[in-house]
Amino acid sequence: MRIALAEMRRRRGRWFSIVGAVAFIVFLVLVLAALADGLFIGTTGALTTGDSDALVYSIDGRRSLVRSELPVSGLSAVANVPGVADVGALGVLLTTGVAGAEPFDAAVIGHLPGHAGEPTQLVDGRRPQVGESGAVLADASLRADGVSLGDTVTIVGSTQPLQVVGFAEDSRYLLAHSLWVPLETWQALRVEVRPETARLGAVVQAFPFLVEEGAALDAVSAAIDDALTTTETITTDEAVLALPGVEQQQSTFTAIIAASFVVVALVIALFFALITLEKRGQLAILKAIGSSNALLLQGVLIQALIATIAGYAGGFVLARLLGFILPPTVPVAFLPATAVSLFLATVAMGGLGAAFSFRRVIRIDPASALGGEA
């Protein structure tokens, strides 16, 4: 161990290069993962932010939030089903919003304040009250566009101004900025902007709900569908995947992240295999003076461990720094699970690479250290 550490101390330049290379490789994967996670949250936040176990859709809607139509009157029917602790409502209108002079892609989301499905991560201001027309809870991403509490937002095609009373985090829908308004406001807006929907009457698109403590979600869902006969109840996770483009996006990114993980893991392994191979001469000398294979392997592994840990730390810091300077149009989210699994993979692969090369190296005859004449 001392030998290994002494080498790292005395050959600082070289080991800094190695740590640097590992750091960049780690940085790559962390950023990729953050982008994938960021895009996911940006696309599905509206559903994931609401504290709901499942959502009720109309069968015709075929799991599509935009296609589903449920009469508002169905709310009480759902609430009455045994096992339902709380039920809310969701309606989504995709359109363009304007704040100040700048237009932005907007998802106007009608909901029942105080019930399941409303955004849980309030970061500023307050929520709109039930029936408070003209008040809107905006997604925090709008702040980067210069929108603050108290500002007025208008929807293209509508005359009703909306005042921002609060901001919520991670509540976007399909990468559009979400504007959460009380149900009545949403219905009025919808008819204004999409006159063809007037014939539908008072409808919403989904009922998010929570089950009571101890109740079985499957059973309650089945009961709801039986009671209302025209509905399909699916879990929140299923609903998220059914959002347009999400599955495609997810599979694309899963492919990307999987490929990157594999590539990075192999690159790190190859890297350390290379470095260990380079040490042939030095290892031969040590063997010649009587060092056991075990001792040498231990040294090589310790170096790999230190280098990968230091490299990971460097890559992590770089990735976080990048996250800070990115423009708001590029969504990033650094999730702990990803960071931890990458850390373990990096260290493991570094060790494996070093060990793999080591096997080759120990087959070298210590007599090769002799040099000189026979």
Added chain:
Amino acid sequence: MFIAFRDLWRSKLRFGLLAGAVGLLIFLLLFLNTLSATLLGFFVGAIENSSAEVLVYEGSARRNLQASRLDQSVVVDVAAVPGVSAAAPIGELTLTVDVAGTLTDLSLWGVDLAGPGRPDPIVDGRAPGRGEVVVDASGADEGFEIGNTITLVPSGTELKIVGYVEDLRYAVLATAYIDFDEWTTIFESEFPGTPFVPMSLVGVEPEPGEDSAELGDRITATVAGVEGLERSVAAAAAPGVASISQSFALIIGITFAVVVLVVGFFFLILTIQKLRSFTTLRAIGAGTGYLAFSLVVQIVVLVLLGSMLATAALWAATLGSSASFPLSVDATLVVAITFAVMVFSILAGLLSVRRIARVEPAEAARGGR
């Protein structure tokens, strides 16, 4: 050059490992490029590759297709603008349909089958007649195949699929193209009692020699309440596209930088290792230029080898591709990326040259090994 090759040959394993690492990173670059192009194509292919070079949106919709609703009379106004060779209505509607026994979502585009916005080119089958549509070929896996029938829900209207187009998908949904008048009828049956059927866009074909961007601006200025855009600009402005394309640009940029840096680092480390040999070579009269050239040769060989490995890996990946997840080996992309990586790796490798240049030839004469 001789030294470079001898050195490479002597340490086959070392260079093999290095080529493997570089190859993997280049593969990642190729893979990412391919995937991002595919994903973006699925989002806005219908807009980007539209046969209408200029697309006219409702002005207040701010380039958002979902929010753009125009009265059909606008088509005439747009057609009257100088420089417009032809103008035609385009309507987009997303609905639930039943195809091959399953319920799925469909983006239905109503277009003038002979005008700008028509599905073109039709790669298989033929143009649609009454009650018929052509679909984007990527939907084949989801049941949208030539010969199948799409049943609209809940109206029950049936449409037969008679042809395929490519790269004209919208919003990641299966996409179909139908005659505009039929589309209007469908819209009315989906939303009975609707005050008017809004079309989404006006597709414009410019006169020969007209610049699309300028024409778009002219349309914006001339016709009230509209905004004319070149189709690529319209595609870039679609909701979510900016985020996705910027994310991908970032991903690819970083991967590229990492590839180059890793190659540079590798060579720096190897050079420091071989300092003794370099010293000897310097002592016997090899100039820095010669040694630098050797290094460049090695980098070139390395990147080429890595690129070949990457292409092989990408080709292997295409074996797992499908209509909904298409992957292909684009020769131009491979060449471009290989070249770029090589150039920048050589630049990074020059760091090693600096190290070689600092070696004192007199060192070789000193005692000991």
Added chain:
Amino acid sequence: MFVDDVTKVYGEGRTAVRALCHASISLQDNEFLALVGPSGSGKTTLLSVIGGLLAPTSGVVTIGDTTLTDLSKKEQTRFRANRIGFVFQGFNLVPFLTAKENMTVMASISDKPRREIDERANQLLEDLGLAERSDNLPEQLSGGERQRVAIGRALVTDPDLILVDEPTASLDTELGTQVVKLLASEIKSRGKAGIMVTHDLRMVEFTDRTVEILDGELLHADGSGAAG
């Protein structure tokens, strides 16, 4: 130490090279043997076989009560670490360890206690005239200094058998003599055995016995001292 009928052949058939041919030597405690011969005569090969670095094609090597050639590679390595001190022709110092560390590294490698090695190292640094240079890296040392560090490393574990390959190659006469004298005194005062390969006949006077080697075969010479 006994070397019994050792043969070392490299290669096969027509291209076979006989580096050693039926060589036999024996060595007692307190004996310092000089192995003399021209280049290519097999001196280093013999030394390597004795030190367990090379396996002979045939024959047996016994050191003390251990039959070295019967041990596994791992056991041979351990044996070498603890009971043999080897000074290589190219010194083979670890380039990133200081002079002192090149000696104390044997504490990690052998089974001897660290404190003991440390004390021995300090003493040897003094005796070899390296006290001022103990914190220098090999690249900062002259050829002669490196040579002495290599010798120090060989002695620091207090080995039973000392094998030295051309110790005076890069030293001037005065230093060379000093070094060989030191080796001789280590051997004599501690009852060790030692073999020195050399072609410097001036050094032979410090040894007890000389053996000549030519083309892989040993020619015994009698008596001590004078070149013959």
